[in-house]
Amino acid sequence: MKMKIVLAGNPNSGKTTLFNSLTGNNQHIGNWPGVTVEKKEGFIRSYKDITVIDLPGIYSLSPYSLEEVISRDYILNEKPDVIINIVDGSNLERNLYLTTQLIETGVPVVIAINMMDVIAKNKDIIKSSAISKMFNCPVVEITALKSQGSEQLIAAVIKIKEEGYTYHPVVWYSQEIEKLISEIAEEIKSKVDDDKKRWYAIKVFEKDEKALEDLNLDQLVSQNISAKIEAFEALKDDDSESLVTRERYAFINRFVDRVYLKNKIKTQSISYKIDKVLTNKYLGLPIFAIIIFLVYYLSISTVGGIMTDFVNDTIFGDNGLPALVNGWLASINAWPWLQGVLVEGIIGGVGAVLGFLPQMFVLFLLLGILEESGYMARIAFILDKIFKRFGLSGKSFFPMLMSTGCGIPGVMAARTIEEENNRKLMIMTTTFMPCGAKLPIIALIAGAMFRGSSIQWLIAPSAYLLGIAMIIISSIILKKFKGFAGKESPFIMELPDYHLPSVKGLAFHVYHKLKSFVKKAGTIILLASVIVWFLSNFSWSFVMISDPNQSILASAGKLIDVIFSPLGWGNWKATVATFTGLIAKENVVSTFGVLYGFAEVSESGAEIWTLLSVDFTPLSSYSFLVFNLICAPCIAAVATIKREMGSKKWTWIAIGFQTLMAYTISLIIFQVGSIFTGLFNGWSIIGIILLIILLYLIFRPNKYLNISK
Amino acid sequence: MMSSLDKAKIGSECIIVKVSGEKPIKRRLMDMGLIPGTRVFVKRLAPLGDPMEIMVRGTELTLRKADALNIMIEVIAEG
Numbered sequence: 001m002k003m004k005i006v007l008a009g010n011p012n013s014g015k016t017t018l019f020n021s022l023t024g025n026n027q028h029i030g031n032w033p034g035v036t037v038e039k040k041e042g043f044i045r046s047y048k049d050i051t052v053i054d055l056p057g058i059y060s061l062s063p064y065s066l067e068e069v070i071s072r073d074y075i076l077n078e079k080p081d082v083i084i085n086i087v088d089g090s091n092l093e094r095n096l097y098l099t100t101q102l103i104e105t106g107v108p109v110v111i112a113i114n115m116m117d118v119i120a121k122n123k124d125i126i127k128s129s130a131i132s133k134m135f136n137c138p139v140v141e142i143t144a145l146k147s148q149g150s151e152q153l154i155a156a157v158i159k160i161k162e163e164g165y166t167y168h169p170v171v172w173y174s175q176e177i178e179k180l181i182s183e184i185a186e187e188i189k190s191k192v193d194d195d196k197k198r199w200y201a202i203k204v205f206e207k208d209e210k211a212l213e214d215l216n217l218d219q220l221v222s223q224n225i226s227a228k229i230e231a232f233e234a235l236k237d238d239d240s241e242s243l244v245t246r247e248r249y250a251f252i253n254r255f256v257d258r259v260y261l262k263n264k265i266k267t268q269s270i271s272y273k274i275d276k277v278l279t280n281k282y283l284g285l286p287i288f289a290i291i292i293f294l295v296y297y298l299s300i301s302t303v304g305g306i307m308t309d310f311v312n313d314t315i316f317g318d319n320g321l322p323a324l325v326n327g328w329l330a331s332i333n334a335w336p337w338l339q340g341v342l343v344e345g346i347i348g349g350v351g352a353v354l355g356f357l358p359q360m361f362v363l364f365l366l367l368g369i370l371e372e373s374g375y376m377a378r379i380a381f382i383l384d385k386i387f388k389r390f391g392l393s394g395k396s397f398f399p400m401l402m403s404t405g406c407g408i409p410g411v412m413a414a415r416t417i418e419e420e421n422n423r424k425l426m427i428m429t430t431t432f433m434p435c436g437a438k439l440p441i442i443a444l445i446a447g448a449m450f451r452g453s454s455i456q457w458l459i460a461p462s463a464y465l466l467g468i469a470m471i472i473i474s475s476i477i478l479k480k481f482k483g484f485a486g487k488e489s490p491f492i493m494e495l496p497d498y499h500l501p502s503v504k505g506l507a508f509h510v511y512h513k514l515k516s517f518v519k520k521a522g523t524i525i526l527l528a529s530v531i532v533w534f535l536s537n538f539s540w541s542f543v544m545i546s547d548p549n550q551s552i553l554a555s556a557g558k559l560i561d562v563i564f565s566p567l568g569w570g571n572w573k574a575t576v577a578t579f580t581g582l583i584a585k586e587n588v589v590s591t592f593g594v595l596y597g598f599a600e601v602s603e604s605g606a607e608i609w610t611l612l613s614v615d616f617t618p619l620s621s622y623s624f625l626v627f628n629l630i631c632a633p634c635i636a637a638v639a640t641i642k643r644e645m646g647s648k649k650w651t652w653i654a655i656g657f658q659t660l661m662a663y664t665i666s667l668i669i670f671q672v673g674s675i676f677t678g679l680f681n682g683w684s685i686i687g688i689i690l691l692i693i694l695l696y697l698i699f700r701p702n703k704y705l706n707i708s709k
Numbered sequence: 710m711m712s713s714l715d716k717a718k719i720g721s722e723c724i725i726v727k728v729s730g731e732k733p734i735k736r737r738l739m740d741m742g743l744i745p746g747t748r749v750f751v752k753r754l755a756p757l758g759d760p761m762e763i764m765v766r767g768t769e770l771t772l773r774k775a776d777a778l779n780i781m782i783e784v785i786a787e788g
Contacts, residue, residue: 060740064733284756490776
C-alpha cells in the first residue's frame, strides 16, 4: 500500500535514531526548500512503498520558529497518511505536550514511546494502554537505539491506514474557551476541510498569524472574532495563546501520574554526578579546554594528520598513484594532454581534496561522540556568555573550531545552531578561520617577507586572531541588517542526559557526512580541476604549452590584476595564485612555484622566498595573506555552503560578503598602513573612508533590537 | 516572596507565578513547560555566571538570565 508518513517529535527524543533504523540506507538527505533546515526522506526497508519524512525536532507547533512552521505546513498541506509521534518515555510531560497539538491537525497519529530500556532500568512503569486511551490513538513501545519495536510500529501504522480514521478532539479546553472555539469554527467552516476545522478554530482563537493568513477571513468576521477574544483575554488577564498552552499542560498533568509510575527510590542520576564535574564552576572551563585540545590534537595533528599525510604523500604523492598512471599511460603511448589532464588535473585536484578525508573522518567521529554523549549541549552552556555579547550563542564555537581544520566540516557544523539567522551567519563567516590548507600561505608569507624580522613569529597567530575578529565583526555588522535581524528568540535549551554513543549511530553519522564530501570531490571539484588545468596549460590558440606564462590563465591574470592594485599586489602572479586558490587553497603556494619557474616547491615554498620578496613589500604581502585568508573559500567549501544554505541566492550572498570583506580589509590594511611608511595619496583617503564606514557599521545602534528590555 | 527567576538562589525551589515577555519569547518559555503553577529547581550557573540551569518537569533546561527575567516566581524552599 502506497503511504506517506512523517516522524515528529522533540529534539533528543531519538527521532533520528528511529528514522535510521526504519529506513537504513534508503534515505535521501537534503534541505527544506530555500532554508538551512535539513530534510530527510526515505522508505522503510521492508516496505518500499512507505515513504518516511523526518520532520525537524520540535517542541511545539507555534508560528514563531522556522522548524515548527515547516513541520506544521507539511502536516497541514502535504496531507501525510499517518504521523508517527516519537515520545521520550523518560520525559513524558513535555513530549506529550507536542502530541496534544499533533492530534489537533486531524492527521492520524501513532505514538511511539521511546527509551523503554531506560524506563525499565529506572524501574519506572509506563502504562501505554492508558496513554492510548488518553489520546485515543495507538501506542507502541520502542527502543530505537536497539531497533526494538519497529515491526509493531509499522504494523500499527498500516493498521490505522487500513481501518480508516475519524478525528475526535482529545484535549477539551475549559467550557468558556470551547464555546469560543465552536463559535469560531462556525464562522470559518466554509473555508476549511471538516477534519481541519477544529485546528484552525483553535489557531484563530490563539490569534496565530500564520493560520489567519491562510484563512484570509472577511474583515467583518475577523473583527467580530477579535472583539470576542479580546474581551475574554481581559477577563482572564492573559493572552489567548498562553491560556491554551496552560490548558494543554493541565490536560497532561491530570493524567501523567496515572500513566507514568515513577520508581519512588530515586537514585541520584549519573548525569547529575557527571555534570557536577564537567560543568563545575572551577573545573568546567579547564576540562572543556582539555577536551577541545584532544579533539584538535587527535584529528588535525596526530591520527588524522598522519593519515592525511599518508594519503597526500604516498597515495597521491609523486611515487604513488600519479606515477602509476603515468607509467601506464606511457606504456600505451597516450597523448600527452591526456596524461596531463588525468594526472595533474584530475588526480592532482581531486587528490588534494580527498587527502583531507582521514582528517575529516577523525573529526566527524570525535564530533559525533561529543554530540551523542550530550557534552555538546554542555559546551554551549559553558561558552554561551562569551558568544552572547556578539549576538551569537554558545553553539557557534564548534563551527569555528572545525574550520581551523577544514572549512567543509566547519560549515556543516553550523547545522547544530538552533536559530536560522544565526545558522546562516555562521555558515557565511566560519571559513574566515584559517583552515589547514591555508597554513602553507601563512608559512610562505612569514618566511619570504618577514624572515629574521622581530614580528615573524606574530604572523601565524595574527591569522587566527584575524579569523576570530572577522567572525565577531561580521556578526555585529550583519545583525544590524534586516535580513539577519529577525525575531529575537530566547536561548532556552535542554541539557540531555549523558549517555554512551552507540557504535551504529556514530557509524551512520560519519558515513553520511563523508559520503556527501566524497560525492562533491567526484563531481564539482573534478570538473573545476579539469578546467583550471586546461586554462593553465593551454594558450589562447588552444595549443598545449610548457611555459605557464603563456597560458590562458596567465593572460587573464595580466588582464585583471589591476583589480588588486589598490590592495598593493596588483601583479598577475599573485592574481593567478589567488584564483587557483579558489580550487583548493593549497594551490596558492604551488602556483607561485610554477609561475616563478619551479616545477615543484616544498609546502612553505622556501625555494621562492627570495623571488617573492622582489614582487612584494612586507605590507603588500600581508595584505595578500589577509585577502587569501578571508576571501571566498575553495570550491569544495562553497559547494558545502550551497548545500547547507539550501538556496542559490544565499550562497551568492555568502560569497559576495566574504569577497567584499576580504577586499575592504586588505585595502584598509595596505592603504592606511602605507600612510605610516610616509605615503599619502588619493587611495589613502579611500582607505580611511572605508575604515570609517567599517567602524560605523560596527558601532551604529541596532534599530532591530528589542528596546523593551 | 515574589521575584524573577534570574534572581533565584542556587539550590532553591520555586513555583512559577507568571510568565511575561514578547509573544515569541513567552510562547517558547511556556512551550518548554514553564507554566504558572510549575515547580522549578535552580541547579547551577554556568562557570561564567550565565546562563542558568534549572530542573523542571523532570528535565534539565538551560536558559539565559535575560530570558529568565520574564518568569516571576515564588520561592518555596531557599537553597
